[in-house]
Amino acid sequence: MGGAAVLDWMVQDGERLAECRHDHPFAVLGPQQLASGWLIRVWMPEAESVTLLIGNREVAMTSPHHPWIFEASVGDAPGSNYRVRVQRGGITHEQHDPWAFRGDWMGEMDRHLFAEGNHHHIWQRMGAHVVERDGVAGVMFCVWAPHALSVSVLADLNAWDGRHHPMQQRTGGIWELFIPGVQEGTLYKYEIRSPEGHCYQKADPYGFQHEVRPANSSVVSHLDGFDWSDAEWMQKRDSSNALEQPISVYEMHLGSWIHAAADEPWLQPDGTPRAPVPAADMKPGARLLTYVELADRLIPYVKARGFTHIELMPITEHPFDGSWGYQVTGWYAPTSRYGTPDEFRAFVDRCHSEGIGVIIDWVPGHFPKDSHGLAFFDGTHLYEHGDPRIGEHKEWGTLIFNYSRNEVRNFLVANLVFWFEQFHIDGIRVDAVASMLYRDYLRPDGEWLTNENGGRENTEAVRFLQQANHVLFQHFPGALSIAEESTTWPMVTQPTDMGGLGFNLKWNMGWMHDMLDYFELDPWFRQFHQNNITFSIWYTYTENFMLALSHDEVVHGKSHLLHKMPGDDWQKYANTRALLSYMWTHPGKKTIFMGMEFGQRSEWNVWGDLQWDLLNYEPHKGVQRLVDDLNVLYKSEPALWRDDFDQFGFQWIDCNDNRHSVISFMRRESSSGTWLIVVANFTPQSHAQYRVGVPLAGFYEEIFNSDASRYGGSNLGNMGGKCSEEWNIHEYENSLELCLPPLSLMVFKHDPKRSLLDSADSTNDQPVAD
Missing domain, CATH: 3.20.20.80 (Glycosidases)
Incomplete structure (x- = not known):
């Protein structure tokens, strides 16, 4: 290529960089090998002069092609360990050259797994990471924006001017740039230019911390280094069946x-x-x-x-308090309203030390339209469907994820793993599952699209939920995954290999x-x-x-x-x-x-x-x-929880006494054979001689009475318990004659160690609790 052609080419590159239209700055910036040897080019908008500091030499750099592209010949391959002295606006400073650090951050396997939707730890590559490259400390920025014309890092270090730090596009629409000298706590955003010339300033989808609302920049934050003390809790949790525990x-x-x-x-x-x-x-x-x-x-x-658990309404970062946290913009960050990520880790660690599990509400069903968030992220409908008939919840003013896109599913599935791994949470409650499962959810006729089979089911969302729960339990077998699902969709809590959605609990x-x-x-x-x-x-x-x-x-x-x-x-x-x-x-x-x-x-x-x-x-x-x-x-009392999901765990004694609005039943536990008698009176009238059948003769201790005076009740009861009598009722040969307080529920437990004479003088006018 002749000199004039090279000159024209460099002029064009300079113009593209200056106009934020360049997607491959490494092609022209940093160390460049030419036929005559090595050349270093530095991009310094509005700089007056730049001096190259390499080894013990100082080399004045020139700008023959564009006033902001400075270059100098260096002979041998320079590596990345050189610096530049920049004079700009009367101020002189020294720095490393961002475009000297050229190696891919995301490897080929990372990109492959992400593209197929199976990179469960993608946050370890995406986002802003405090790292060292070639012995130089700084921050590696990485973001997915496949349709962008160019992407730049915005921060205080460049006066929030997108011309200063253009990122390099890699395979798969991934953009990377290592900026030396950037430290934890730095505020940043991405400036994204679309092919149509539109400019968007976006918070980092994988940002690990964000500013306190109403500000909305991302904050460079570390992930590792917290000193957890809950190893015993975590080991016990993941080696136990959560469904056989009291929750x-x-x-x-x-x-x-x-x-x-x-x-x-x-x-x-x-x-x-x-x-x-x-x-x-x-x-x-x-x-x-x-x-x-x-x-x-x-x-x-x-x-x-x-309580055994705390469930936190969404604490992922959100811009508006009035959304209760359900309109998320920062999926990979606990909200800064209450402190830092490490302070939230300390909160979870403290919960575990006190024997309390932590559940968070997780909202993969929709996201808000805030300009700094995921909406129209790279100038296209990237995270959401473009057609509002399948891509928008009009009643909520939010957008619906495009679950058919591998990278979008990966974003969400990895986010689930992120919260369990990075913050040691014990469970999730997935909000508004029904809105995900049905394409016609809250939509009038003509404003929704059928699935590929002509039905109303959102098959893409079904596959996403199955993938999310499969991956979750693969990594964390003791986790809780709770669905808020308000319809009769079948097999919500059945395993995915049986065709279920894979949750282990569903709100009733x-x-x-x-x-x-x-x-x-x-x-x-x-x-x-x-x-x-x-x-x-x-x-x-x-x-x-x-x-x-x-x-x-x-x-x-x-x-x-x-x-x-x-x-x-x-x-x-x-x-x-x-x-x-x-x-x-x-x-x-x-x-x-x-x-x-x-x-x-x-x-x-x-x-x-x-x-x-x-x-x-x-x-x-x-x-x-x-x-x-x-x-x-x-x-x-294990009878109240051990066999919650086995029919053995419950048996009616009488559910037909509607005239008195009274019900009675047993709760049973299979491993020990213990059981409890529960009797409830849902009217304000007490019943002094109400008879309930029981399976065994003997003394029945009244172990709970909601009418006890300590609770503010009328203090009626059964003197701490009653002995059975041979009086056939409810298909049992023995029964208890009970005093049922008004608007109350009582629990009785058979005590085989007490004789029938222990309560021979029992009356019906005393409470159990007092």
Whole structure:
């Protein structure tokens, strides 16, 4: 090639670089081997002069082709360990040359696995990584943008000017650049130019930390180096069957559990955590608690209540508090609202040390349209479907992932592995699964497209969920994967090799709706709706169900749990206690939303606090004590959880007494043969001589009574237990004559060590608990 041709070529390259249209800057920048020897070219926009510092030499660089491309001949191959002295705007500084570090960051196998959707640790390549290359410290940036004309790194170091640090395009639409000298904590974005000339500034899809909203830059953050102390917890978790354990979950939103005053320390002078501050005592300028403060306040509170797990509404980074976290923009980062990634790791580590598992809500069903997020990422519909009939949830104003694209599925599946591996979480609850499974979800006729077989099922989403759950349990066999699926889609909790979706638990939405409909009725009308409280047993063994009274049931005009109940205050509390008691004794794992454990009165408000001041009043303390004791009872009696998903674990005694709105049943445990008798009265009328059949003669200890005075009840009971009598009822030769308190549930346990004479003087006017 002649000199004039080379000159023209370099001029064109300079113009492309200056106009952010260059996709292969390594072709012209950094060390270049020519016929006459080696040449170093440096790209320095708006620089006045550049001096090459190589070995012990200083070589003045010239710009013969473009005023911002500086070059100098060096003879032998220079490697990457040279520096340049730059004078720009009257300021002189020295730096390494980014384009001296030329080797691929993502190897051929990485690119292959990513392209086929099977790189389960893709975050180890994508994103911004603090590394050393050729002994030089800096940050390796890597992003996927296959349709971009050019991609640049924006940061303070280049005054957020996309002309300074153009990235190199690699095979598969992956862009890379190592920038020496960049340190942890640096804010950055990607400037992406489309072939049409449009310019987008995007946060890093794989960013490990982001600015506190409303700012939205990504933050360079390390991944490794945290000193975990939960090895025993993790080993025990992954060597156990989660479904054969007691699971009682406290669902919560970190930002509205409680705030702190702007100047309030979270520890008392003696170093112990302060109690939650009543809402009425909050000072103006309240702030969110940090992960560190939440560890000191929340974990002791949840442990005192006896819950086995905390479920966090989405803590992945999101721009708008009012979305509750469900409109995610930072999939690979815990939100900075409460602190750093390591502080969240410390929160999880502390939970494990206190015997509490951590579940997070995971939202692969949609994402928001915020300009810095995934929407139209490289100037095309990259992460979402282009056709709004399959690519948009219009009711929510969000976009739907294109699950048919391998790299998009990889982004999500690897994200699942990321949270378990990097943050040691114990489970996920997948939000709005039904919206993923059906193409016509919340869509009128004519505004959705059928699948390849002409049906309404989203087969792409089905395959994605199967892949995600298969990979999850392959890596973490003791994990929880919980589906919020509101339809009768079959085999949600069956293994993927059987054609199921692969979850191991599913929220029982039918039970939740039936129970709330029933308990909202005036008790007199309940006799006509007995089926509401018994129907769930007909289908409870079709899936592995979790009973959930979630945040969705206490917002948008639905009232909180206490105020769903009919009657005066006494009846509201008693109904609440009866419902929670039935929930804890019914087959299935348990989840309740924060505030339900003490009878919150007002609806949940994401901007406020729970009504902690209510705990100044005995009825609310009584509800809290009830939940505490239910969790103690639940964990101590394997019959309440061991065979949750085996029909042996439950048997009706009588479910047909609709005239009294009374039900009775047994919970059984196969390995030891133990069983419990549960009797519930869902009317405000007590029954002094109510007879219930039992399978064995003997003494039955009353081990739980929701009407006990410590819970705020009327204190009726059975003197701690009753002896059976030879009175045939409910197809049993023996039975108990019981006092059933109003709006109550009681649990009895056969005690073979006590004689029939131990309770010969039992009466029906005393409680079990007092």
